[in-house]
Every structure is written in structure tokens, then in C-alpha cells.
Amino acid sequence: MGVLKEKGPIEYSKGLEGVIAALSSISAIDGKNGKLIYRGIPIEMLAKYSTYEETAYLLLYGELPTKEALEKFSAQMRELRVIPKKVEECIVELPPNPHPMDILKVALAHSALYDPDRQKCCREGVMRKVIRIIAQLPTMIAYYHRARTGQEVIPPDPELSHAANFLYMLHGKKPDEEEARIFDIALILHAEHGLNASTFAAMVTASTLSDINSALLSAIGALKGPLHGGANERVLKMLDEIGSPDKAEEYVLNALKEKRRIMGFGHRVYKTYDPRAKILKEYAEYLSDKYNDRKYIEIGERIENIMIRELGKKGIFPNVDFYSGIVYQFLGIPRDLFTPVFAMARSVGWAAHVCEYTANNRIFRPRAYYIGPDYVEYVQLEKRR
Structure with a gap:
């Protein structure tokens, strides 16, 4: 809804560029000096020493995990990789020609129906839903690619890391340690990047107190746009x-x-x-x-x-x-899967911002300045030319 015209010049920020819409401790970007930090840690250090699982924990919980906490978190991620049979059937029966981002939206929406925590709004229930989504997006992407190319889907391997397991499910063979590590680093680098369009879309949806699946579906929809992903x-x-x-x-x-x-x-x-x-x-x-x-x-x-x-x-x-x-x-990843892989990595950043913002929530409600005519007479239909 626009607002009525006001006297004097109106200042506004097209696309909300530069507008501070939230306070966050998740990441910071120094665009002038080319610096990026997650929770205060330079991205170069995380790429050198961390893993995607550890980085995900850092982004979600605000600190680096202890060895015991990381083992528990990683085990939970591995356990939750398996998608419900009905979701698998849905994915493999989808037509082979749509853009994979559309398939990802369908698969994530379908999986929400079978989420055992779908009715839970407590922090623990929401976090289980978050971890489940992060763990299952790679499975959804790999299953669809295998199905559309006429190959048998390959179940997740609970012995492999998040990155290595995706490459395994995609190609049908375990990647060498070097390639798995390089892909792991790529996921870390894409995991989070402030209030970009897809993150903001997720936060807007979540600010209505909608569920986390809907918030991330909004993010995936925004990421699909050629000005953002791909x-x-x-x-x-x-x-x-x-x-x-x-x-x-x-x-x-x-x-x-x-x-x-x-x-x-x-x-x-x-x-x-x-x-x-x-x-x-x-x-x-x-x-x-x-x-x-x-x-x-x-x-x-x-x-x-x-x-x-x-x-x-x-x-x-x-x-x-x-x-x-x-x-x-x-790494053998088909080109039309590049944006779904982006979504797979960024899901943790989306979820971290949603959880942070809704902990002290206020629904987003920007306004538009009306520049149309002040008055237009209504003409009855039969008199219009």
C-alpha cells in the first residue's frame, strides 16, 4: 500500500539498498577491504581449518563446537540425511526437464508434510527442523539428478562427510579425499553472506511467524532469480x-x-x-x-x-x-545444479538469520511512496471507451 503524497522531497532507497533492517552477530562484510567473517572468524581461517559441519554449527549456535559437540552435531546431520519414502517417490516421478531449483522447491515443500517436528515451535523443535533441512537438501538434489538421467538413486552413506556424501550420491562413487575437501571448502564459502536477497526473503516470511520450511522456500525462490543465483x-x-x-x-x-x-x-x-x-x-x-x-x-x-x-x-x-x-x-557437478548447490550450502545461513531475527521478532512492513494521480473519476462500465 502506498502512502499519500507528502510535501517536500522524498528520500527513499530503491531495493532497500544500504538500509539497516536488522542487527546481527552472524556475519560481517567489509566491502572496501575485501573481508568476510562468520561470527568474527575470517573466512580464510574457516576455509583452511574448518569443515562445513563445524561451520554450520558455528553459524547456528554462535560459537565453535567442542569436539564432543561437533561429533554429536555431525552424527545428527548424517542420521537426518535420509528423506521419507514418499518424498523420494515424489522426486523420482517428477518430469526430467524443469529447472532443478523448481524441483528443490517441490521436494522441500513435500518433505514438510512428513516432518515429525512440523507442529513444534520450541527452540529445540525448530533447530531439529533446521538441521533436517540442511541434511536433506543434498539428498533431494542428488536423487533428482540420478532419476532424471535414468540412474538408480543412491542412498546417503552415514560414514561420509556432508560434502563427500553429496558427491557420492551424485556420481555413484566415493570422491577422493582431495576433491571432497575442495567441495567442502566451496560449501563453507557459500554458507553465509549477510542480508542478501534470499536471506532477506527468508526473514520476511519468518517475521510473519510462518514455519521454517516456508521461510527457506521463500529463500530458494529468491535465489532462483538470475540476478542472485546461477x-x-x-x-x-x-x-x-x-x-x-x-x-x-x-x-x-x-x-x-x-x-x-x-x-x-x-x-x-x-x-x-x-x-x-x-x-x-x-x-x-x-x-x-x-x-x-x-x-x-x-x-x-x-x-x-x-x-x-x-x-x-x-x-x-x-x-x-x-x-x-x-x-x-x-568436480563433475552438472551446470544446472550449480544454483541448487548454492542453496544447499546457504541453507544454514538462511536458517541462522531466521532464528536470530525471530528471537526478537517484528514483522517486516516497509512502505511505498505513492506517485499516482490524486483523483480519478470512476466511469461506469457501459460508458467507458
Whole structure:
């Protein structure tokens, strides 16, 4: 609903850019200096020493777990990976051609009907629902991919980590420790990133005191949009279009001249190199050498050099999407699953913000400034032309 016109100039923030809508202790971004922290811990330290399970615990509970607490939390995650049989049947019977993000929405909505904690609103019940969702999203994604390609679904392996288990269910073979660790790091880097569009969507839904499944469904819907999720998929498409490093300069300069966007560059918050991109670039380099296939990394590095030369002074640098697609490609993850994998990782950040905000809840209710006419006479239908 708009508000009636007021006298004098009206200040507003389109898209709520820069508006502080909540207080949070979950993460902080220093866009000027390229820093990202989860609960005060630099992302570089978590990527070097932590695991996705430990990072999830940190984000949800506010502190690093003890060894005993981490073992208990990890065991709970492994136990809850198995989805209800009815949900499995729903997933494998879905048509093979929709975007996997739509499938993820259907699967998560369906699973809510069989959640044993669906009626519980206490903190313990909500946290079990949260952990169950985080644990089951990888199963849903892997089951759908196996089913749509005519392969038998592979049940979760309770002996494998969160990252390794997803790759196992996706490919039908256990990944080597190196690849499992690289994917684990990628999940850590995508786990949380402040009040982005999908996180805000989850918080808006949760602020009505709706359930956690509905909140995360809102987040998945927002993430599906091409301005938020899926940029790494489009980065690879761009690299394929360019074809070789020697064609990168012409492509980039023509795109800039025509005001076309170079995917994987620039960020609403970062005005320098995205710290997550720095880490992922190292692993993209490593995997390129490991598999003796440097096509993508060489084109990517050439694009990076040109973009920094042309637009670095304007604060345009690689973001997390630019090198993550190359990493996922080497890990054998299909391109149209890149955004569902993003959702799988970010689910913990969404849930952490929902739990934090609703602990001291106030329903979101921004307003719009009305710029329409002050009065329009109603004309009876038979007199309209």
C-alpha cells in the first residue's frame, strides 16, 4: 500500500539498498577491504581449518563446537540425511526437464508434510527442523539428478562427510579425499553472506511467524532469480563462447562497449577482490593442473586481467561466482545444479538469520511512496471507451 503524497522531497532507497533492517552477530562484510567473517572468524581461517559441519554449527549456535559437540552435531546431520519414502517417490516421478531449483522447491515443500517436528515451535523443535533441512537438501538434489538421467538413486552413506556424501550420491562413487575437501571448502564459502536477497526473503516470511520450511522456500525462490543465483553457470557459458584466451580481449572490450555485463564481476557490497573468489581461484588453478585441462582457467585469468585493467578503478573485480563454476565443473557437478548447490550450502545461513531475527521478532512492513494521480473519476462500465 502506498502512502499519500507528502510535501517536500522524498528520500527513499530503491531495493532497500544500504538500509539497516536488522542487527546481527552472524556475519560481517567489509566491502572496501575485501573481508568476510562468520561470527568474527575470517573466512580464510574457516576455509583452511574448518569443515562445513563445524561451520554450520558455528553459524547456528554462535560459537565453535567442542569436539564432543561437533561429533554429536555431525552424527545428527548424517542420521537426518535420509528423506521419507514418499518424498523420494515424489522426486523420482517428477518430469526430467524443469529447472532443478523448481524441483528443490517441490521436494522441500513435500518433505514438510512428513516432518515429525512440523507442529513444534520450541527452540529445540525448530533447530531439529533446521538441521533436517540442511541434511536433506543434498539428498533431494542428488536423487533428482540420478532419476532424471535414468540412474538408480543412491542412498546417503552415514560414514561420509556432508560434502563427500553429496558427491557420492551424485556420481555413484566415493570422491577422493582431495576433491571432497575442495567441495567442502566451496560449501563453507557459500554458507553465509549477510542480508542478501534470499536471506532477506527468508526473514520476511519468518517475521510473519510462518514455519521454517516456508521461510527457506521463500529463500530458494529468491535465489532462483538470475540476478542472485546461477551466475557461475553463466560464467562457464561465457567461457565457452570465448573459446580461447586469445579471443578474450576482443570479447570483453566489445561487451563493455555494448554495455553487456561480464558475468562473475562486480558485487553490490565488495569494491575490491571478493575474498571467496581468491580462495576458489586457487582451487580452480589446482584442479586445472590436476586434470591437465587449463582451458577455462586460462580464459578466466585473461578476462580477469582485462577487467581489472579496464574497470578496477571503479571497484569491479571477480566475485565468488567467477571461479566457483570452474571448480564445480572439475568436480563433475552438472551446470544446472550449480544454483541448487548454492542453496544447499546457504541453507544454514538462511536458517541462522531466521532464528536470530525471530528471537526478537517484528514483522517486516516497509512502505511505498505513492506517485499516482490524486483523483480519478470512476466511469461506469457501459460508458467507458
